[in-house]
Amino acid sequence: MTSQENLRPKSIDLSHHLNTLSRSRVPSPLKDIIKYMREPGMISLAGGLPHPSLFPYHSLRVDVYTPDTLDGHGQPSDASTGLTLHSEKYGDRDRTGTDISTGLQYTTSKGSERLSSFLQKFTKDVLRPGFTDFEILLNFGNTDAWSKVVSLLCEQGDYILVEEHTYPSSQALWAPMGCRGAPVQMDKDGIIPQALEQVLGGWNEAVKGGKRPRLLYLIPVAQNPTGATLTLERKKAIYDICVKYDVVICEDDPYYFLQLPAYLPPEQRAVRIATEMTPEELLEFLVPTFLHLDWQGRVIRLETFSKTLGPGNRLGYFICNPIFAERLQRASEVMTQAPAGWSQIIVEELLCTWGQEGFLRWVTGLRDSYTVRRDWMCDSLVEFFDVVSAPEGLAADVIAYPKGRISAGKTAPVFSFSYPKGGMFLWIKLDLSQNPVYQRMKANGEANAEQKWADEFWMSMIRAKVLLVPGSYYTPILSNDQRMKQDGAVAYFRLAYSLESREDIHVGIQRMARTFDESWEFRKVHLECQ
Template sequence: MAPPSAIEVSAVTDISGVTIPDPLTAPVQSNDVYGRRRKADKSQWGVAAPADSVNFRHKSYEHKPKAKRWDHIISHEALIRKGNSLKKAAKYLGKPGIISLGGGLPSSEYFPFQELCLKVPQIGHFSEKEAQDTGIVITAGKHDFAQEKSIFDIATAFNYGQGSGSAQLLRWITEHTEMVHDIPYQDWRCTMSIGSTSALDMSLRMFTRPGDMILSEGYTFAVAVETATPLGVRIAGIPMDAEGLLPEAMDHILSTWDVSARGSRKPHLLYTVPTGQNPTGATQSKERRLAIYKVCQKHNVYILEDEPYYFLQMQPYTGTESEAESALQKTSHADLLQSLVPSLLSMDTDGRVMRLDSFSKVLSPGSRVGWVTASQQIVTMYQKHADVSTQGPAGMSQLILWKLLDEHWGHEGYLDWLGYIRREYTQRRNVILRACEKYLPREVVSWVAPMAGMFHWLRIHFRAHPSYPTLSIQDIEESIFLRVIDHGALVMRGSWFYANDQDEHDTLFFRATYAAAPAEKIEEGIRRFGVALREEFGIEG
């Protein structure tokens, strides 16, 4: 389904846009994006065509300040990388009548794929049953571009591309980013990644050198630690509370940094997951994010904002069934976006944030498509790295996502989808919390209801264990972990998420997820966890 050329007023639905009184100056709305698109030269959509996201922005940013430069923290590796010289010739492929005997782009004649068909949900009918019953089939042909049926086809997407990703999908990503974050400086750009883990690896190579320490939450994404360690980079964990990392603790760490004691220069990089943090489920409030940003300004720290769970923000848990259900009502696009905690990117007046976004948690992890938003200086370096390593995301994935997001759903349909999965995850969150209230012994376990994401962080009061202090925290953790497995459930050990396992730790946690199992399995898994805890601590009943 081709997008409309312009939409002035949305249909009246439960997820609706608004009338745009002045389309040249008003904020970009979900149902208004296509009407503001610039007319693009046909060559922009060709095979391996270079793409710059600045060409896809709708608003003028000339009145805003430019980003700071970050030459002083860029690694030697990133500074000397020149990118792929052969890809520079791709810009000439769009010249009318040119005969290419240059680049090693195989002819699509030898691609054994003629058509790609996908059955996907109609807007507003997103459940698996509705998709099965009423979903529609969208099709990508091999030569849709040449036949003027579409601007993206198999012949283009399945060939080599640029490190930035295809212009077609990059345009959609740029529009989405602009609509959600309203970035407050001039020279921001987007470029695609093959997911946030890869983006983190590449950014660490851009910003660090062996022997460095970076900052992160005291409990952090285990893969982040495992990515940094082989690079010779260690993590200084920042104490946390229910809202995530504590800015005053970060300020103290940086203000009192002792190079001799730490064995490293003062950190200049913060890695943080502000929303639904993995593993703790903590979500930083707007005030907390502003305070963190100010500390980073004070100490000139660059921020890696990893946000896979940003759109899985939820209403507060009340424990009351009727209130919980009323909180799940559908809202307008404007209300949905307004309800989100503002991103660090949206507060970034300096260009000191690299935001890592991904489709993994909201569409499909296997797509391996994400994107990076940062200043032009940083994005250009990232693209040079991608061009000689990961290249762009798989063209097959890009074509599938573009057909769904641009040609079929559009921005308004995607926001409808985000509203839908937000409600679905809220229901799952409520299931696990009700199960915890029903089955877990509160005398030895406590928790804070997560406000976003996929994870529930359970604190174990290990000092109540009958063998403490004869048994260490680590011994008690392992004993509980194995006992839970014996009872047929699996929860993750909190120690697996230490930012730095050399630090002193006097807390014991387990991480449970409500993302995968159906409701009845979530409840049963928590019941088994509760039985194991009662046995471990010698609690009757």
């Protein structure tokens, strides 16, 4: 153990955060039996485990890429080369991997010991938690993980701190429990620490009808939907506030390794090649996690392979203090058991074959791929709109005008956005103040004109064959029948650059620009002038 590790503390006792359900969970007796089956010489007449000879699978072979296969454009440079992963029904004493007879059998809810050991070392070496006694617990990915966090910490009617624009599936889970969102204001860099302090410090239980929130849910890197990434300074400030008010942080961080360099126009950027950045340089570039800052064990970090190895793996893991890990394990025993055996076998064999450095080389290539895709979308926005730097004080990098109209000085901007610093999304904020359709709705006394306009505009884009995600999907739920209301004549949409080709992104933004022209009636004005 290094001197630096000696300085790190153990986690503090946070058991007072456990809810009634979690406190009441008892170990599954059937899972206790499994550990005794592994004792040498044991003859088990206990567990109802199917005999592995009757599994209809003899062996597994998976052809995979080498970790440095992705080229400068994020594509496999040579699909014919790679590695082959093997797993037989019964293990070879010369191999340490999980064989099929073990991987497809009932097991403890902790899952693969070999994979967990790899992730424990990876977490220690790469993420470097601020407390020493962190534990790893496999799960089915971050959706499953968040469900278990809610069942660990939240009582019916609790308030949960959420970002001003929050991931919809996360709140669809707790809303039926009668829980309520406590939104925290954001800007282009994510949650504003002063706003968090204001929410917690000014909490009035009599007015709010509930206790001060004790759980903060956030996506700190490439936030979904806004694409915002918290700086290290903000993370430190947010963590200190959570210590002050005894708040547990749920760090849902699927895009951590997809932090991107700053966007530059085509004429200013050199060709980026994934192999130019070493794993060591990548780790220096990445903003440290909340887990790294955590000296008390109050961070529950949700890790997933969905954005690095594929969402269909349905495999992720918790990193948290021992008290939370033990209670999460008890929940897993009766809710989901262990993650799917096939996923564990394949991911374990892949990571142990690649090694820690190989996995870091792979995610470095992914980062480059999404950098290129981000640039495709930003380039197209600059091509089909007049994009200028935003004035100081606006929570965006740039503002966009209809093409060719800014020089005439006859029009206001139609939306603003920030260049994504990570992940897969670009978030636009529409200014409806000069939109004639919206103005007519307001003049006619239309109730909730902003939402009705956004719904109609979204359908007009669908008719134009370009699909965006409405910003209303990400509005925090304040209660079962109430959502947070946006201030002013604004609407939001999320654009994803992760899936489509360069050509389709280009055409999609072109179609979007035409739809903006039609809604703001710029085409009509142009025809009348002729």
